[in-house]
Amino acid sequence: MENEDIEKAVIAYLKKKGFKQTELAFQEEQNKVSSASQTDPDIAKRILSFAQSENGPARYQDGYSKLRSWTYSSLDLYKHELLRVLYPVFIHCFMDLVAKGHTQEARTFFNSFREDHELMHLRDLQKLEGILSPSHLEEMEFAHSTRQSKVNIKICQYSYELLLQYLHKTQSITMLGIINERIDFQVSPGQPSTISDDAEVVTLVGSSHDAAKQINQKEIRWGLLEDSLEERLEKASGLLSDSEKAEGENKKGDLEENKKKSVDGGKPGNSTKKLKKDKLVGATGKGVRSETNTTSMAPRVKPELTLPVIPTEVEHSIIEDLRNRVQLGSLALPSVSFYTFINTHNGLNCSSISHDGSLVAGGFSDSSLKVWDMSKIGQLADTSNVQGENGPTANEHSLGSDDRKRPYTLFQGHAGPVYSATFSPLGDFVLSSSSDSTVRLWSTKLNANLVCYKGHNYPVWDVQFSPVGHYFASCSHDRTARIWSMDRILPLRVMAGHLSDVDCVQWHANCNYIATGSSDKTVRLWDVQSGECVRIFIGHRSMILSIAMSPDGRYMASGDEDGTIMMWDLSSGRCVTPLMGHTSCVWTLAFSCEGSLLASGSADCTVKLWDVTASPKPPRAEDSKAGSANRLRSLKTLPTKSTPVYTLQFSRRNLLFAAGVLSTSV
Template identity: 80%
Template sequence: MDEEDVEKAVIAYLKKKGFKQTELAFQEEQQQHSKNSSSNNSSANSQTDPDVVKPLLFFTESENIPAQYHDGYSKLRSWAYSSLDLYKHELLRVLYPVFIHCFMDLVAKGHIQEARTFFNSFREDHEMMHLRDLQKLEGVLSPSHLEEMEFAHSLRQSKVNIKICQYSYELLLQYLHKSQSITMLGIINEHINFQVSPGQSSSISDDAEVVTLVGNGQDAANLINQKEIHWGLLEDSLEDRLEKAGGLLSDLEKVDGESKEGDLDDSKKRAADGGKQGATLKKLKKDKVVGTTGKAARSEGNIVAAAPRVKPELTLPVIPADVEHSIIQDLRNRVQLSSSALPSVSFYTFINTHNSLNCSSISHDGSLVAGGFSDSSLKVWDMAKLGQQNDSSVLQGENDSTRSEHVRGINGQKRSYTLFRGHSGPVYSATFSPFGDFLLSSSSDSTIRLWSTKLNANLVCYKGHNYPVWDVQFNPMGHYFASASHDRTARVWSMDRIHPLRIMAGHLSDVDCVQWHMNCNYIATGSSDKTVRLWDVRKGDCSRIFIGHRSSVLSLATSPDGRYMASGDEDGTIMMWDLSTGRCVTPLMGHTSCVWTLAFSCEGSLLASGSADCTVKLWDVTASTKVLKTDDNKAGNTNRLRSLKTLPTKSTPVYTLQFSRRNLLFAAGALSKGA
């Protein structure tokens, strides 16, 4: 093979890989070398340029493949760590995707032992940021595992999105050209998508999107995020009717002037509804606090009133007159929360569950509490009845010897809860309808079941998913519901049909959680692929892709005005998103473990988060969104939501949070073993 053939072979390989800039560089060298060759004698023409021979050796010597990967990555690593401090943190971002693809390429080529050696040699560099991913990749021990393991297969088929400034990008290109490592060139070109920004390098603290799996079509994702979003609230809602009639503000003013006798009657009513008179008396005190923070509270309440109104795309059910009257009464008696008027919290603790409780749910008025268990059972406690018997804040598990259902059943005594059986696998999610008359549950048996809390019976079994269903959520108006599954899809259903109305497919891994938008026209899904997606219910299309989480997204919540969405992940990070722009408003750092549940207060001024670290945290949403409006370019980088208060439990991870229509915060969790 002569010199011209060598150059053509190298350029052909690079062209095949699509590395156009490097190809042009080699073409320039070829032209320059041709000029030099024409002026030299014939003996000089027979010599081979050593800079061209070097890549040829890597290209042709297949016997030395492990050394190519090990040496190529080792040199790239050394160069990145020795770079200028101003650009080092950006260049170091390239190492992680190169590392994992070097490892997987070695496995795919059959060099298993060398792949393990390579993995163990450099894994320490990435353990702090990507420990969970590395633990998954440890299970890749043969080429077949790359196809069988969902995580590894997703990595192989997708690109990684990396933000980098123009100068850092040019430094990287210069290094790759000088080193002429075909192996590193191929991996970077095939598996990394650079988002090059002009100006100085980004701050180290702005590393929310360091390494993110985005799939093959980054351009398609950008196009999706340019779609128009109608994020406003529904027209002619109950809140609208009350607001138009002037009832909300006038009634709030009347609350402050009501007599003590009226206050006591109201507190008794709330105690009967929720079974927690002590908590409602605390809430009553909050009603009086509203009087001292009147203007501030009402201005924050106007956040919802100022939101645009949109027409529903779905045919929504008619609210019964008695239910509508009850909701309006709740709205009139709503406590306006703010940073100076925090909510009262009613916490329900499951005891003696022996780690078998997988999920819990609380009805909007706090009168019903449901728990889903690993033995395929679903149990519902009526707090009003339970409160008459004993302490309603303690919920007994099935193995509790003092109040076990089985003991009571044998003795003919009354149960402390209603037992629902029908699933054939662990129950992973449960949710009450907005009016508390129905309950949905999902299970590892791939089904969703609809239960009547009035009849205490199973009404429908919905089949459609092929794998376990991780989450199910009712529409804010009822009748419709959405589900999320291990089969990587989310589905929209109606109570009167056994087949799904829409199937949302696009996530690269499990869809772990689902949440409805307040106007019922969108659903949001969080996935193990570390992204959140917003779907148009009518069209079934993806309207937004939110990228920034570093681990699986486990919880979602939308703000009452419909503009913002919060998402919590496995690492304890919460991110606030602006639906209109698709941008992250601010990350919320504070939890030290999985964020399992999120809830906005009714006026949208506060966000509550519950975590496996046994705490409930309250965040000031209003302050951050105000900054966003005044300084939209910097809000996402320099401002974080202020943590107002941390409410620790004794030893109870928080499974669910729910604000009542009157702004009382309900929470539930299972007491940890050994507490």
């Protein structure tokens, strides 16, 4: 056989393999080439020359440019799905060029096409900019983990077939090789998914999708604690159900009688108006029981931790708050009390509000923690009432950092900026975490530091008290989260598994689990007793900054740096729906006490209220065409003048507290 014929046969064979290439096939081909080279050295040279040209730097630029042009010229119905393929191909082309030593060509390639991906992946691109040599691919954690794992992309059957047809028709071996080696397609039947679903269909870096699926099959107990105060109150209320039924029968009889009177010559207009008024009062009234209160339907589980004993007087106070709780919903939005920090000179890093709103804490870059007692400064604060168009009243209070104007308690002890603060459920303690790698416990009664907890090796980004107090969780730049108790200076559990910083932590309602959000774009759920990861939630496109748990313990919301909020079903590990609306970082999330509303606070200077009762279950495959059929509804947006929202906290009576710092740069 002529040399040219052998070369063409080898090329045709490699092209024919396409996506079906295996290690065994490659080995067999290598053996054929090896035997041919022994008989004719010229053939070996030709094949080597072909391989070098195939892997040359120009092939990446040319192949990606053609794939990009074809994708952007595709039909709109399939274009947004095909565009998902471009970003992983882009970064792997760049890293392959660097790995082969073509540093200059890699920089040219990167700068030529980076603008296409800056909107969705700016943070990743900024990391990749630092790769200047092959050694950086191994030293940089992001690049190393990206090259070690495949990208998971959901795509419909027809889009997948269009892509295959293009790659085979154009004989783009370089692009075909990257896609085959680096992308794991999850092909689904039916129509393409909508653009708004992109947040949950592409997973670039994080845990292996197969490993996540295996972990998410573990059983979890998402219900509420047995014999909780809420359960006791429900049982006590149940004793009155018979009398309530009797009262309902009487009301029904009265309505029938009024109806008869109106037919007999009464004034139907007044009667109808009164009924509508009664209905409105019943929907928004203080004592009405919401039909969307899911806590009463949640299963009860036993605690895995030894719970602290609640003093009798405190128990009575909490039950009284629960009795007087306002039932919120789409027709009854919460009142909002907003605390604004002024004159902080960009020194405020975090804020926290006690459950009753009487104490407000701020953590500062000068290593200080300051706590304001609102009962003492309420008369000094400038208060203005702003009534929304249809809803909540926002009371705004100003907090100054100048002790001549506003009284506060100063807590000093940290040796670095304070990044997080949290009050105990009763407000008698406050925890703070700092860049000095420590967590400190302060007494608001004694105004003193009680304990310094050391265990983390790097800055501690977040710390949160458990719903019952005594226990708390912290997370750090060292990629771990830790469980502590107030009476021990060493952690009880260490949760390790995230690939990057653990930026936020939140307790489950039954205290048996904690959730952690990380810069690796994943949220993990950990069993407090065993320290094992029992859920991995994949779908965010940027670092997770906030987490909130629903009161019944079934759902979790997480907010990221891009402004996206995702609602998760803990039992299945699936995303119920993404919430789009914020234009900047979502710094704080909070569920209302009965679980019907979700409040979100952002750096875009707004508080948004979402109706979470509109999405009781994860979306089905047949719903993908509709896209927004199962999407949560945004009820109201409450803008501030120029105050990014740092923290949100619902009181036990369902008053929403919020805090932020006045910003002149917004």
